[in-house]
Amino acid sequence: MASAFRFEESDGKIGLLTFDIPGQKVNTFSEAVLGELAEQVSQLEQRTDLKGLFLQSGKPGQFIAGADLGELGALVDESCEQVAKRIAIGHELFDRVSRLPFPTVALIDGNCMGGGTELVLAFDYRIASNSPKTKIALPEVKVGLIPGWGGTQRLPRLIGVQHAIDMICSGDPLTAEKATTLGLVFDAVPFDEMFNEAQRLIEQNSDNWEQDRKLREQPLGLSEDQLNFAFLVAEGYLKGKTKGHYPAPLAALKALREGINLTLEEGLAVEREVALGVIGSPVSANLIGVFFKTNYLSSNPGADLRDVQARDIERVGVLGAGIMGAGIATAHARVGIPTALVEVDNERLNAGLKSAAAVVESRIKIGRATQQDLAQTLGLLSGSLSHQAFADNDVVIEAIVENESVKTEVYGQLAGVLRDDAILASNTSTISITRLAKSAPNPERFAGMHFFSPVDRMPLVEIVRGEQTSDETIATLVQLARRIRKTPIVVNDCAGFLVNRLLMPYMAEAILMLTEGASMDAIDRAATRFGMPLGPISLHDNVGIDTICFAGRVMLDAYQDRTVACPLLDEMVEHRRCGKKTGLGFYSYKGKKGKAVDDPDFLPILDRYRTDEREFTDEEITDRLFLPMLLEAVRALEDGIAAEPTHVDMSLILGVGFPPFRGGILSWCDTEGAGAIIDRADTYVALGKRFEATDALRKMASQGERFFPNINPARK
């Protein structure tokens, strides 16, 4: 096998080590690569004749991507000793790098992540290329880990306590410019000048590099008040942000706090101890799993389209300028696609165009967009009251009222307007695509394109394949969704498609428990403790009770054997208690700042539907909410609605905010164990078929199989 490292020497006795793993797009640290680096270091340790050593990557724009996440994720199944060994290998190696008998400079061009950043921190100096591709980060907390190869100790000794806390506990990357400002790198220079600058740096510091090295081995020296205050504030902030679900940022903070006032050697020992607690933890394995699943989606959206050519899209049309339609049109215009937005009257059209401007304006406020972007977006958005505006469009997305007969009537009108080869997509969230296709101008060029609200923030688009939808149509819509920076997941047609089919049983169960005596607060609290961003009761109010009612009836028709009817919701709609949008729902939103408050007027309505007044435990609420969701996910997978477990997990994470630290609903099943899940579901089976585990799941449990045998779905 060819080596990952190449060593050369220039006349001036400068060693140049090039990291370039053959056959890989990026450099990562697998155990094998670390072994090779160790060999290089062993030889370098003898070279007291060298004046200095530079490290560079042989991959343009990709410095070092960090540790091999596949190996790290697999540690969840390893013993504590194995994990400790893995940490120690990196610690020992980077320690030896930091003691080489000559000054060392890392030449960073492109992504420098995690273990890569920890390696360059063991160097005496760092120079970055000023390319926009250069990003330096310690993103370990984002996959539930902490920097465990010296990062939590070397970084604060270099750039100080606060900036180290910010960088490590957020996991966010620094640009080359910011890294220079903070002193993480000496300077950011053009790529071609990095070598010369490094040489100059070594000459300049020929007398003091050893002293600099010794300084960074000292305690950082915070006073008691400096230490207590800085960490008290940081801890308060992180606790609020992680809500007890993500232990890694707080673990990193602990390593920093307990290590920075010790010598580097003692600090590194603290880091090893803390890292042991998070590396190989289930949360970390799940987050790493989500990382791999996200990557997997980019090459496998849920349909095999390798041999299908997507069509080029130049112009897009959106029918309906309501909240969804306007949001969808804005998403297209924002990436530079000329978009026609059509409504039935001026008032609605103007409201839609106004909300398009509001989306960009809110981004200008937070510095993510400029006035120019606003002008460009609005320039590409053309409003019209006539379907004729769609005449030259490649794709038209219909986002009108959720009513089948209205939709089919409009499709008839569009038939005379759309180009023969145009694709028509419906943003329906519930109506069967196969059925709608019968009224479409061309069923092969018809599909569902289901966006989530608010469109500018929700990353998921369900691409729904009807019975006759062509592969070309699917491939084109997948490409279009990616172009507007969304994550497409292709699913087959069924009532509720994938996301709502799994979400609705959870929503209905919440209402059922409410009528059995569980409080709204207890139900929502159990869900948020599980990790959902919002409890199901509050979600009803946010989405709109009328919308949920409509979807609920569709589910009841389609899955009669296991769907719970919710007459309470019907009565709420009769009283115009449709949730936030009407100011009243389960809660009242009529007070200060539209905050949810209890509404005594709701109790008499609820009382009419009460069947019980019993107490619920947190565990019971959690099980009743999530077991039906999980079992429906299993059925949807068995029915072939979703292609693979990855698509099920990611559609819930991206579409409804299912907690990433649980890896997804099927990963949750893997974590709990299918056997344990079935045992729990069996205790509720008297409540109805929605708690019945499928035969395939029982078989899986009996054979000890998992939905994700490998943490990386690409390695089946």
Add this chain to the structure above:
Amino acid sequence: MRSTVIIGVARTPFAKASPKDGYFRDVRADELSAHVIQSLVDQTGVEPQLVEDVRWGCVQQFAEQGTDMARTAVLLTNLPVDTCGVTVNRNCGSGLQAINDCAMSIAADCEDVQIAGGVEHMHHLPMTKEYDPPPGLFRRNGTAVMHMGMIAEYLAGKYRISRERQDEFALRSHLLAAKATENGQLGNEIVPTWGRDASGRKVELTSDQAIRPDSTIEALAALPPAFNPAGGCVTAGNSSPTSVGAAGVLLMSEDKANELGLKPLARIRAMAVAGVDPAVMGIGPVRAVHKVLKRAGLSLDEIGSIEVHEAFAAQALSVLKLLDLDFERVNLRGGALAIGHPLGASGARIAGTLIHRMRDEDSRFGLATLCIGGGQGVATIFERCDS
């Protein structure tokens, strides 16, 4: 060495820093400053051409408070062009620092007759505007060291100052300030100043805007934490409000006062500054007070009237605890919690209030001290001239 005496004291009412209903929402900081400077000259009857320099404290020195606003303010008065102006910055201690700087100038046989004070327009130029610290400041400090509310929370935890005691102290401040307004004690410091009342009419204002005579312990207890929503104890009620206002004194050497036949109010006996960890900036006065007492050769027991700056109740109570001070001599006309805290003006306001209190309370010695963001304390001991 020449000693320095205070001849006159003046300030504007302190207003809320509110764009909606702040008294001075459309009055500029330089104009407020000029008004106080002019009033001091008029009130003391000192010949304008005798005033050699104006030292004026201000924290946010840009825009209408920039380009040496002290000189700009002088040019807005009828003082001659010979009167100079320098703007001084020691954050919240600036107003008292300006007074101390004048005393140093007099002691060094430099400029003699001077006006010292300060201003801050915290509505036009908010505290955090353009704040841009160097990364190196946070090598050993958290970024929150310039977040005064978080420091107050930290002090409350460190020195075990309960929410109840903070609220009680804030209530005391409001009730004492309301009483001192009612009986005219605070009015003695204030020169009527043009601004707008809540309804928007232009009026001459004569009292401070943020004092709440009807404040109750129940109302204070009901306020949510302002800086740490999860379990904090520092609220808008037990923190000083952001304010707009200017305050100053006219001072000169004791010899000059004798020569002019003026009756000085007080003499500056000793001055000090001290540094502490930025994370505990609120207790800066403790070290500064120890230093200034030593320089004055006095003990704390000998000081009859004391003004301790109230940035936060938690902070002021920490200072009182560490100095082992009882309430009987401290802030008897209320403090910044009620009156307000226009950053650059507070030091001069405290000195002016103290000097009036020394006369009314028949104290020979008085002590003024402030905490300073960034981790400092400043303190000055005054002595009555007629005692």
